[in-house]
Amino acid sequence: NIELRDAKGNDTFANELLNEGGKKQVPCLRISNADGTVNWMYESDTINQYLESLTAAGK
Numbered sequence: 001n002i003e004l005r006d007a008k009g010n011d012t013f014a015n016e017l018l019n020e021g022g023k024k025q026v027p028c029l030r031i032s033n034a035d036g037t038v039n040w041m042y043e044s045d046t047i048n049q050y051l052e053s054l055t056a057a058g059k
Contacts, residue, residue, distance in 0.1 A: 002029075 005013040007026055018024045021040040029041040029050065041047050 007014045007017045014024060017028065020038065021028060025042050027044055027047060029047045031039040033039065041050060
């Protein structure tokens, strides 16, 4: 499931985006990995390709 967050309307989410992701840019996708690490994607095309690859893999 994908949780939607409004970084423009919520200071907590905006600060998390800046502090953890390194920049205040939307859209973005926060990916929590099985090993506990987190990756951030910012480009719409990259996000779409990533989500399509998960769908194709049945995840």
